[in-house]
Amino acid sequence: MFKEMKQLIENVKQYAMGYESQKRYKHSVRVAKMARKIAKKYSIDADKAYLAGISHDLCKEMSSEAIKNFAKADGLPITAIEEKKPSLLHGRAAAIVVQKFFHIEDFDIIEAIRYHTFGKANMSTLAKIVYISDKIEPKRPQVNKAYYKKLNAMDLDEMALTIVQESIVYLQNKHKNVSDSTLEFLESLKKDTGTDSDKGKLDEQRQIS
Ligand SMILES: [Fe+2]
Numbered sequence: 001m002f003k004e005m006k007q008l009i010e011n012v013k014q015y016a017m018g019y020e021s022q023k024r025y026k027h028s029v030r031v032a033k034m035a036r037k038i039a040k041k042y043s044i045d046a047d048k049a050y051l052a053g054i055s056h057d058l059c060k061e062m063s064s065e066a067i068k069n070f071a072k073a074d075g076l077p078i079t080a081i082e083e084k085k086p087s088l089l090h091g092r093a094a095a096i097v098v099q100k101f102f103h104i105e106d107f108d109i110i111e112a113i114r115y116h117t118f119g120k121a122n123m124s125t126l127a128k129i130v131y132i133s134d135k136i137e138p139k140r141p142q143v144n145k146a147y148y149k150k151l152n153a154m155d156l157d158e159m160a161l162t163i164v165q166e167s168i169v170y171l172q173n174k175h176k177n178v179s180d181s182t183l184e185f186l187e188s189l190k191k192d193t194g195t196d197s198d199k200g201k202l203d204e205q206r207q208i209s
């Protein structure tokens with residue numbers, strides 16, 4: 001690892017320890033490690049994956065006001081779901097924090113951090129890896145040996161598709177809205193994996209949400 005990258009990761013870790021509970025920080029480390037592991041499997045820059053993983057929840061425990069203030073600097077519209085629950089903007093906020101305070105400009109890292117909560121259509125491989133890692137780090141409740149075995153038999157897009165579908169089912173069971181960005185991510189993954197035969201499903205899901 002380059003010295004600069006090592007130092008950058010160390011600096012972000014210090015910041016994370018200052019703004020995250022110990023529990024959240026440990027989760028972030030597990031996500032970073034998982035992202036690094038998957039990145040190696042797909043010949044993606046493992047240090048970048050670790051950096052995006054350690055950064056993804058930097059703002060999760062900040063006040064709603066702080067989260068909103070950081071997030072709106074990206075110039076993207078704030079959706080109704082985000083307006084209702086500003087903590088959902090914590091990925092967008094963290095993407096701003098790493099640019100502003102750590103001068104990280106790498107497009108894939110920014111994208112991975114920004115969209116780790118909802119996902120987005122046609123994300124980079126790195127962003128998919130971080131999205132996946134956040135949902136399947138070893139302390140997640142659904143995770144066990146059989147679950148990993150099932151996922152390990154899949155390629156990256158199939159894995160992402162499975163995880164998005166699981167998170168949509170989870171939200172629907174809790175009668176929570178599914179964001180358009182997540183549904184668009186789902187559709188793009190279906191196309192990429194050649195499983196987009198059930199065209200009517202998106203409209204169906206939009207109606208439920
Ligand atoms: Fe998060």
Ligand SMILES: [Fe+2]
Binds near residue numbers: 056
């Ligand atoms: Fe997370």
